[in-house]
Amino acid sequence: MEKSERRPVTLAASLAGxxxxxxxxxLGLALAVPASPALADPPRPPATTQDAVDLDES
Structure with a gap:
């Protein structure tokens, strides 16, 4: 079996590689790690509007 020729590689090409x-x-690690879930808004208490108060008084 014949040896393939070895060509010298410059330092710049080596560092670029x-x-x-x-x-x-x-990039592979960034895509492999699951994304953190989005923070949901905290639940809001039921809104009490002036209309709702007027209906309760009737």
Whole structure:
């Protein structure tokens, strides 16, 4: 079996590749972690309007 030729890789190309791998890992983790549930508004007490008070008095 014949060895394939090895070409020298520049430091800039190597670092660029590592940055792409790192960015992919961060993106993968961000997509894998479930999103936190949205905070719902607290329940509101029943509204008492002037109309409701007038109907109760009748």
């Amino acid at each position: 590592l940055r792409l791998i790192g960015a992919g890992a961060v």
